[in-house]
Amino acid sequence: MYNYKLSLEYAQQQDQEDPLNSYRSQFHLPKDNLGNPLIYMTGNSLGLQPKTTKTAVNQELEDWANLGVEGHFEAKNPWLPYHEFLTESMAHVVGAKPIEVIVMNTLTANLHFMMVSFYQPTKERYKILIESDAFPSDKYAVESQLRHHGYDDKDGVVLWKPRPGEDLLRYEDLETILEEQGDQIALIMIGGINYYTGQFFDLKRITNLGHKSGCKVGFDCAHGAGNVALNLHDSGADFAVWCTYKYLNAGPGSLAGCFVHERHANNKALNRFTGWWSHNKKTRFNMRGEFDQLPGAEGWQLSNPPILSMAAIKASLDIFSKVGIENLVNKSKKLTAYFEYLLKQLGDDTISIITPSNPDERGCQLSIQVKNADKVLHDKLTKTGVISDWREPDVIRCAPVPLYNSFEDVYRLVEKLKGILNE
Structure with missing residues (x-):
């Protein structure tokens, strides 16, 4: 080529x-x-700092110093709706609609919040399928979810493994697993790009296979967001999570992203953990009303977001929007x-x-x-x-x-x- x-x-x-x-x-x-x-080749672990980050963070520090609580409304970038400033550009990065994307929490926390909603075990269908060499935190998270629901954390995990002598995973083997155990698997949760081999999976193909077997499907896209064209909406996945400190260059331990497909946007029957930032914005500060859930991915928020971290994310996303x-x-x-x-x-x-x-x-x-x-x-x-x-x-x-x-x-x-x- x-x-x-x-x-x-x-x-x-x-x-x-x-x-x-x-x-x-x-x-x-x-x-x-x-x-x-130096020759820096570890953006897959921690992305480099954009030169605009310091200015972006300092802007919020100055507004906090000068405005105090009024910064929620009067800051150059008002804090109250700050997460909304990130939505459209982040949605474009991961190939989603704005209603499907939210920046919140951290990566594994978001994975747990998604499993609260999309891991719906029954006596017959309770297993979780992951790749055999998944990133450790994914493995720990799914095992703890199994224990939380009263299942054995070894019996409940189904591993998609490479063939002997090979490093990469084959879709034919995934198909075989689903043919044999699909009626026992409640959730497929795969790393969109495997952290070790660098294999980028066909998200749409996996989603279609999972849905055909009656499974919910989610992806950890920590190594995909800002690196490849994820096309999350078109993949049809139920959910996805990712961090922002690798290819998205938002700083160590920065906030993470979350995708929930729009077909779930108005499903208030989905089990979830809630907080006041997932409540209707128009009545949020009435304080004593009954919970009124926001539609879309915003409806999975819990707390008001840390602005300093979001400022760093915004600085990076501004570059992605230009490129x-x-x-x-x-x-x-x-x-x-x-x-x-x-x-x-x-x-x-x-x-x-x-x-x-x-x-x-x-x-x-x-x-x-x-x-x-x-x-x-x-x-x-x-x-x-x-x-x-x-x-x-x-x-x-x-x-x-x-x-x-x-x-x-x-x-x-x-x-x-x-x-x-x-x-």
């Missing part, structure tokens, strides 16, 4: 021709002790394919990439296995000025994020790796 070349000059030329190249300068790049930029998720995905595919091309020049006897080779089945992350290597290799790579991510037992995860990583970044990374291997 691309006619890549093996030279620094080629990489630099690609950066010059990249229509998104200017966005790199809008982020703070980590530097070494001499002030040289467009479609343009980001286009660059990501080209940049990641270039990274893959360079790694393959090291030889199949040295490097194995467990992430799918099909660009439509991955985001920007490549999970790399270096044969006969251990964490010592990763430590050496770190000392050369590369910030990457080691995952046991033998994977280095690297994510060239299209907003701030360059073709030169991936070229220099592979050159450093080659130098270590040739020692």
Whole structure:
């Protein structure tokens, strides 16, 4: 698809021709002790800080200092409806309608709140299906939900596993599980992109399979939001959750996002935990009236939101709105394919990439296995000025994020790796 070349000059030329190249300068790049930029490849763990974030947060601090409680109405960005300033741009990032999206809480908290509504176990149908190597917090959450409802947390979990000797999951095996156990499974809860392999699942295909078997379907899109075109509305999923501190660059531990499909928007019969921020905005401050639930994803809110965190999210989403998720995905595919091309020049006897080779089945992350290597290799790579991510037992995860990583970044990374291997 691309006619890549093996030279620094080629990489630099690609950066010059990249229509998104200017966005790199809008982020703070980590530097070494001499002030040289490090090669940062861990946006899949914590995204870099936009330079506009400090201004956005300081605006709220100034309004708090100058206005006190009146900031809820008189701040430059009034606090009372602040979450609404994020809705439309976040909906576009994840491919949803505004009524389907809300920014609230944190990732695993949102997952629990969604399972309160969409995990509806019965004596015959109580199991939860997850991928065998799901992110640990997802596994812990579903196990605790099973215990909460009085079920065994091992018997109640159904694992979708790779075949022996393989790393990636096959849809045929999911189909077999549902044919054999579908009438016992209440909920399918899959990571939209697997954190370890980088495999991007076909959300619509999984949803259709789950619904056909009578299961509710949800996704943890922590590694997908801001990275790939999730198209959550079109997927038909019942719900999805994601964080904002990875590809969405909103800061460590920042608030998370939540999607609830619009077909559930006005279903007040759905069990849920509620709070005053899920109550009708027009009567919320009457204080003594009966609960009147908001429609859509807003109806799952509990408390008034932390404005300082939302200010950081807003600063980042403003960048996404200017760039467009479609343009980001286009660059990501080209940049990641270039990274893959360079790694393959090291030889199949040295490097194995467990992430799918099909660009439509991955985001920007490549999970790399270096044969006969251990964490010592990763430590050496770190000392050369590369910030990457080691995952046991033998994977280095690297994510060239299209907003701030360059073709030169991936070229220099592979050159450093080659130098270590040739020692």
